[in-house]
Amino acid sequence: MATGTLPSRSQVEEIVRQVVTARLAGTHSGPPRLEVHASARHMHVSRQDLDKLFGPGYELTVDRPLPQPGNFAAKETVTLVGPRRRLISNLRILGPLRSRSQIELAFTDAVSLGYDDLPIRLSGNLDGTPGALVMGPHGVVELPNGLIRAAMHVHMNPQEAAHYGVKQGDLMKLRVAGDAAVTFERVHVRVDPSSRLGVHMDTDEANACGLSRAREIVLFK
Numbered sequence: 001m002a003t004g005t006l007p008s009r010s011q012v013e014e015i016v017r018q019v020v021t022a023r024l025a026g027t028h029s030g031p032p033r034l035e036v037h038a039s040a041r042h043m044h045v046s047r048q049d050l051d052k053l054f055g056p057g058y059e060l061t062v063d064r065p066l067p068q069p070g071n072f073a074a075k076e077t078v079t080l081v082g083p084r085r086r087l088i089s090n091l092r093i094l095g096p097l098r099s100r101s102q103i104e105l106a107f108t109d110a111v112s113l114g115y116d117d118l119p120i121r122l123s124g125n126l127d128g129t130p131g132a133l134v135m136g137p138h139g140v141v142e143l144p145n146g147l148i149r150a151a152m153h154v155h156m157n158p159q160e161a162a163h164y165g166v167k168q169g170d171l172m173k174l175r176v177a178g179d180a181a182v183t184f185e186r187v188h189v190r191v192d193p194s195s196r197l198g199v200h201m202d203t204d205e206a207n208a209c210g211l212s213r214a215r216e217i218v219l220f221k
């Protein structure tokens, strides 16, 4: 998929879309189905920054719900300005609001914006990451940091963690079989009672492994 600087991908192309729902044959008890989702570039925004970008007290509009309960793609988008005035426009905001703003880009997005070495981080681990200028319809926010490549991760609830024999913070592997078969070796485990079993990867990772044409997907220790 094209990731040029201007114009960015059209809004028609959803920011977070379900690329594939892979079925793990239910061999034994435990989770019958593993879902793998490719997250396109997006922004999580704080109350304070939303006020600056869209106006005081502004509330996000739900465009559609995302697989993890309570999360949604908003109708609102912003424009991101990189260090050499390169732009990414129509950057989708995901809700709900967070305590700190954060922007997740794929590697090719980051390069097109002017960052050759964007750090790979788990969500919320933002210290020492680069920032950017964000433009909304009401105003501009200069983020001192918050740009990351999101580390690949799997959401699961405690029962699913027990099924796989893993705990919060462990690393698992993900084998995507097909014509471009890839085994990812660093899939971070995130355990929460409200989670649905699902792997999140970015668009570059999904393209590299041919996710949309995967023949089999297996998550293992």
Ligand SMILES: [Zn+2]
Pocket (backbone or CB within 6 Å): 153, 155, 200
């Ligand atoms: Zn996630």
